[in-house]
Amino acid sequence: MVKKRKEKSIEELVQGVLNGDRVTLAQAITLVESNSIRHFERAQQLIEAVLPHQKQSIRIGITGVPGAGKSTFIDTFGSFLTGLGLKVAVLAVDPSSNVSKGSILGDKTRMERLSRDVHAFIRPSPSGGTLGGVSRKTRETILLCEAAGYDVILVETVGVGQSEYVVRSMVDFFLLILLTGAGDELQAMKKGIMELPDLVVIHKADGDNVEKAEKVKEEMNMMLHVLRSYTEGWETKAVTASSIKETGIDSIWNVIQTFIQTTNNNGVFQKRRKTQQLEWLHAMIKEHIERHFYNDPEVKELVPKLETEIIEGKRAVSSSALQLVGLYYEKLKR
Amino acid sequence: MVKKRKEKSIEELVQGVLNGDRVTLAQAITLVESNSIRHFERAQQLIEAVLPHQKQSIRIGITGVPGAGKSTFIDTFGSFLTGLGLKVAVLAVDPSSNVSKGSILGDKTRMERLSRDVHAFIRPSPSGGTLGGVSRKTRETILLCEAAGYDVILVETVGVGQSEYVVRSMVDFFLLILLTGAGDELQAMKKGIMELPDLVVIHKADGDNVEKAEKVKEEMNMMLHVLRSYTEGWETKAVTASSIKETGIDSIWNVIQTFIQTTNNNGVFQKRRKTQQLEWLHAMIKEHIERHFYNDPEVKELVPKLETEIIEGKRAVSSSALQLVGLYYEKLKR
Secondary structure (H helix, E strand, C coil), X not given: CCCCCCCCCHHHHHHHHHCCCHHHHHXXXXXXXXXXXXXXXXXXXXXXXXXXXXXXXXXXXXXXCCCCCHHHHHHHHHHHHHHCCCCEEEEEECCCCCCCHHHHHHXXXXXXXXXXXXXXXECCCCCCCCHHHHHHHHHHHHHHHHHCCCCEEEEEECCXXXXXXXXXXXXXXXXXEECCCCCHHXXXXXXXHHHCCCEEEECCCCHHHHHHHHHHHHHHHHHHHHCCCCCCCCCCEEEECECCCCECHHHHHHHHHHHHHHHHHCCHHHHHHHHHHHHHHHHHHHXXXXXXXXXXXXXXXXXXXXXXXXXXXXXXXXHHHHHHHHHHHHHHHC | CCCCCCCCCHHHHHHHHHCCCXXXXXXHHHHHHCCCHHHHHHHHHHHHHHHHHCCCCEEEEEEECCCXXXXXXXXXXXXXXXXXXXXXXXXXXXXXXXXXHHHHXXXXXXXXXXXXXXXXXXXXXXXXXXXXXXXXXXXXXXXXHHHCCCCEEEEEECXXXXXXXXXXXXXXXXXXXXXXXXXXXXXHHHCCHHHCCCEEEECCCCHHHXXXXXXXXXXXXXXXXXXXXXXXXXXCEEEECECCCCECHHHHHHHHHHHHHHHHHCCHHHXXXXXXXXXXXXXXXXXXXXXXXXXXXXXXXXXXXXHHHHHCCCCCHHHHHHHHHHHHHHHHHC
């Protein structure tokens, strides 16, 4: 007979997380990721309790075109970091994912070395929901991992929709992984991703690719030199690396350390973290009030009718918006 | 003694606009641009009254890096169109502008030929306010100009903040003006603007510049060929043009006409217009409910306090958002 696991109290969760217990950390994240209202309230108590115990970590966002080898890179880079004695957490933001047990296994398989490393903690993207929901959950998971003593938080984005911008808004340092193949840089530029990174890694610089990668690196550096950097007081550069040959990995870590030192000295690091928190507050507020509005039964009923009338040219957009909003506030007063 | 001008009735405004009377059109736009609540209601009545009389126009967005010669281009291109017997309206979206009588004159000076053309109507960006406010006013101004019989609506964006995206969301065709100078394309790409245009114009292709412009055009076409176009079923290309020499202007108009025909045939034109209207509706709703929330006196008082506590690490973001939203809805019930 399977015994139902007793639900841990908030105190037990807090203690477990602060002790760095991986099982409790996973349970705490599950609580944060739950969509039930009761769990949400418990999760908030948990977050507030661990807040004063956050370790000062480095939050690194990682993006790249599909096939650039993000997982392989994270596997090698993460293992390099744990080799230095650092504790590494790997999270992901993928609003399109419908994560099941299967893809959790998938994530662990993608990062073979790291998934067997006791100093690494891998957690796939929270499943389903809006980008807003996924990003709230990921931000809170960052806080939990920091409370559990993780030194480096790697946040991978799959590059769907606006997810690069969301990840950029929750990390200190942003890394773009490109391949040597033609067109990659263009696609990245076209999507406006080129304005985000603090470092560009030309990946898979091994075997026959080395020469080509060096050439792309030089071109990219010329290009980056012309562009304004995302981070004040920092010039974004390109480097080459190979995850398979494990070359260039230490240089990347050196760049990140220099970045942290530079931005700590000029105050950009602290300023960015503060700004990010306030942006997060207002993003959450907007999500709340929009959901409240669109979930109103009368609004729900009227919206499609007005949409049809607008498309048929019978109604103006402004007056329709006004009618909907007016109805909503009238109703709230009742 | 100066006699106070009698306010025109809605009926008078509607009639004047539909008759294409420029003075009345200007007054109607002023009503739409007013921030007073009474004017807003009158403006909505006006818009709804003219809606059924909209002329099927072509809405063209125009952007470009500073110094690319947008005004000169619009002056030449607009004059070319009126020369074909078309009525042309020129609007602008500039959320940063603080337009006074002075800069209206400024706009007219920037477009010397067009400002003296009776078949052209130039209106500078509505002043002040949020990008949301400016875009609502511009969209409604488009409707008024169409009701007044204008065939082509040129909407210029100054390229501040997100204004390219806002203009893209209100036009059928989007035109990017670049110079031959190095770095321009890069800046445009970096900002993600390269994903928006239906046509790229390499401008100032005259004198010593001709050869260079042709080279940039070819490079740009190779680049554009790799990138996915913004408009389904349409391949964005680059052409060269000179506003001073008036070369390439007719080709641009040919491209636009082909575009309209193509997108009319495959249904993309109609689909885009419908989507744009619904996007506009929801953008307006969001603007309304956010303003309502943030203008609440108790919310206004509590926000900075919570922000301080968040920055000091005393409060979690989620619970702060929840507290603010909870307070707001409680209050609306009272």
